[in-house]
Amino acid sequence: MAMTRGATSSLGDGQIARLRELAAQLRVDSIRSSTAAGSGHPTSSLSAADLLAVLIARHLRYDWSTPDNPANDHLIFSKGHASPLLYSVFKAVGVVSDDELVNAYRRFGSRLEGHPTPVLPWVDVATGSLGQGLPVGVGVALAGKYLDRAPFHVWALCGDSEMTEGSMWEALDKGGFYGLGNLTAVVDVNRLGQRGPTELQWDLEAYWRRVEAFGWRAAVVDGHDLRAIDEAFAQARQADRPTAVLARTVKGKGVPEVEDQPDWHGKPLPADMADRAVAALGGVRQLQVAGPMPQPVSPAARSAAAEPVTLPRYGKGEKVATRKAYGDALVALGSRPDVVVLDGEVGNSTYSDEFATAYPDRFFEIFIAEQQLVAAAVGLQVRDYRPFASTFAAFFSRAYDFVRMSGISRANIRLSGSHAGVEIGADGPSQMGLEDLAEMRAVNGSTVLYPSDAVSCVALVAEMADRQGVNYIRTTRGAYPVLYDNGESFPVGGSKQLRGSDHDDVTLVGAGVTVHNCLAAADHLAKDGLRVRVIDLYSVKPIDRPALLDAAHTGDGRLVIVEDHYPEGGIGEAVLHALAGEPLQPIHLAVRGLPASGTPTEQMDAAGIGVNAVIEAARALTRR
């Protein structure tokens, strides 16, 4: 392990003095803002102030007047709790006023939230759940290197505590694999976590070995040595591999009373102490720094006019798995140069491999690393691509914190979970998505879709492409008959009535595979003279309340709701919630208990969501 010493830094003494002033201002402002707010993380900001001073004054190529400039570098605070430092940077570059910084930070209604979110135009993504900023940075860097082919650089400020999150090593692994020389992780090794020393404390050599083993350049610096930092950042920008600048820093640096003290995490300095500290740091400053500007870039290839999308067509009655239709739809959407696809090494199961074959330049194999899978999608949408990421429905549970944070990031992403429910058959419960609808429905602003056939699937995938927020589509492993005519419309928030009249006795509500069970049950019940309505609830969120209401009113409230999911948080509860207050006679069929192996039919019958269970439920309701 060699230390970067700053020998090649071009910084003269005058520049050093100005950088010191800037760093002092960042420290002072981090203290003032958090003390005024009465909460926040000043000590975690102080440790990284020198790093940020050098970065913004000398290396971050950013036109602060046009945050959407595609040539801008990207600055991601993976350690989002250092928001006082980030907002102090925003003051120093002139986009946030001193008044706002001190009087609005963490206040109700303020855009200067406790942890950064993209309500600020210079913030790409929400951080604050540790271990997410660097993985998202990988996605942004993938866009820069492979799609935009633009010279922007991605800088992620990381905490040492978050280096124990596996997601950071997914990011390091992928950064190395994809040779992301346009990505730098600046690791603020201040030795102290929330409740005491970190695992590796100041063992920089251990970090160095790990990072190098994952294919990165590691540059070890004294994080308070401005020339060394400058040299490390300059080299990072030139590298053809990603760089981790491992900076040995002191938590609370600049305020001797709290420097390297364990009990000062997440605590503002009391007012008297803050006054002393600010005075000792030379008082309040109103310096403005103008860092380097980005080089203009030519418009990206994707701005070329997209070819029209022609969705695949299927024969009615033909048996096609919706996962297959998903892959087909991706290929059709591939005519749009902003559509990119990612998969977690199961592309031959999710059928995203069809896109990989057709458009290899816009397909990213993330291997088995679902957190990085979602994070990369989030990073790609930062650069305005339309990512579709797929794996088994069950395995998005691995990335649920990333999905949750995507909602807070106002990210526009599209997720496809295949192999939903007990229908998958023999592989058993570890591979069955049985909680995914609950997960995805609970995400702020999410859309949850669950098509029953290939025609509705391709229509919904096309709908997703331009939709805001977290969009989830659930697909089925097995092949079932095509129910709809090609070209039929499937608006998000709608539903389809597949059987029924104005005088139905009972309504069967299904989605995905259970629509087919409902249809078979309805046909059987019709022979008994029962008038049965069947609703294909392909849009689970938003939900088609008018159609459900009409069904409830028509059939005296008799509803059989059938889902291949656990009873909690899925379609049954969504329907009951939509119809809250209406007189209902509902029966909710869902998977209860633990399935094992078996054929799809055995599994659905055993779970009580098969054709016979639906028939019996409808009969029970109409016998009442």
Add this chain to the structure above:
Amino acid sequence: MAMTRGATSSLGDGQIARLRELAAQLRVDSIRSSTAAGSGHPTSSLSAADLLAVLIARHLRYDWSTPDNPANDHLIFSKGHASPLLYSVFKAVGVVSDDELVNAYRRFGSRLEGHPTPVLPWVDVATGSLGQGLPVGVGVALAGKYLDRAPFHVWALCGDSEMTEGSMWEALDKGGFYGLGNLTAVVDVNRLGQRGPTELQWDLEAYWRRVEAFGWRAAVVDGHDLRAIDEAFAQARQADRPTAVLARTVKGKGVPEVEDQPDWHGKPLPADMADRAVAALGGVRQLQVAGPMPQPVSPAARSAAAEPVTLPRYGKGEKVATRKAYGDALVALGSRPDVVVLDGEVGNSTYSDEFATAYPDRFFEIFIAEQQLVAAAVGLQVRDYRPFASTFAAFFSRAYDFVRMSGISRANIRLSGSHAGVEIGADGPSQMGLEDLAEMRAVNGSTVLYPSDAVSCVALVAEMADRQGVNYIRTTRGAYPVLYDNGESFPVGGSKQLRGSDHDDVTLVGAGVTVHNCLAAADHLAKDGLRVRVIDLYSVKPIDRPALLDAAHTGDGRLVIVEDHYPEGGIGEAVLHALAGEPLQPIHLAVRGLPASGTPTEQMDAAGIGVNAVIEAARALTRR
């Protein structure tokens, strides 16, 4: 990187010949079982057959007649899809018959499921979601080294594809940090994943560097060289650090038609090919192997009689945060030697640090690695400890796949999520658990608790200690008045009526912090002459249907349900589901949209779950 060559193996030629026969049997049986089932992963089994032959015949100290023997080694198939190999091992050691292996594997009703689950007494935990077996193994090894102080060894068979899961690096990190010399990861580097080559393929040196950098011994072997494997396993058992045996293997080894071929993942051999392969491998065998037996261990310390648990007491009206009460309760439960506590480096926020101070030997700091946090809990309960694992409610989303799999593992674990909801105030949405109830309710067999005060909190924590399954308790950041008398009983599945009579006009249903809002609202409404019932729904799952039903019947169905959670999958839907079919006039107050920063009161008011919102909802219902 040095290869282990087998020079010190004591294996004679006769022994080698017998091991070869055993390995051939494991291969033959892996082929037969999967071909008969028509599904499964034979090629992923063939690559590891030599590793398992040497392990079970020579190194795994296991009394197959007493799987609950505390001295037994532990064998965890982290690559759970290699279940044909595991079940072939079970045949070879005589606990599963040839008939069951061939005729029951993956069939409906069989215990030989597609991926292993603990319905088999020799299986500790369910695997099949990759990247989980090794982290659970860390938990079992923690129990062995620090609690049982028993000489058992934990062997985890890992796939190379799963080495891209961050959770594996959390496990490697923690294995190194805790110096788990009783843990060996056997990595089957067969170069091929599901849909093609792995990231690192046969770059054993890259694996070696990474594993060593994480503090493990790495032993690189030819995974088909029996003497080298034998030597590596013998050295692993002696090591004072954890060992990763990095085995270069060939996928499909032993069946030339499929060896190292990319398109044979997860596919059984067709019958004719299987017949040829079995014949070439020397045909069906019925060898029985007797491996080494464990050394008897003295009864663990925890079997000593526990001191009685005396729960902490609080003064009624005293303001105490339920997270603080959680910590207090843990200390009280610490008198039971089977209670162990883990935290994700936020013990001074979750108050688990009180236990860490009182019982440092039974506290494990997992640092910021929530997947490993839950996995360690699962591993500890394998050895019959009662783990309580805590972090912020929001951050269990990071470990949701592990929680989900805990349900499939029939694991008995206890999770505590603090900082629930918008009530946390200034830190903002990244730190707010707003989806955790939906997550946790959807887990099979789970219990979800949400106390409103300190007395109910400590009672529920005590209840959790002996409860089966995944038990989740949600705690609140802020301090609120104690509502109950010390010693009051809070059965799981119950609720409390805090205000009301037999003639109520409306019922307010809250849980946790919203109970306090409901009480304030009720007192206000009482002044208007409204008869208001308040229910503290401290048990969200199972739910107190009789109490809710009574409330609905009494108040003409007028219910205001208030929760500090997103509307989907939480308390509102739980109540609606419990009362499905009942005539209701419900108003559901929940968090909608994205909160920012603010005080707890500002946040709750803005989200529409504060006192005024409850008052208005109750008035709206009673005005109808």
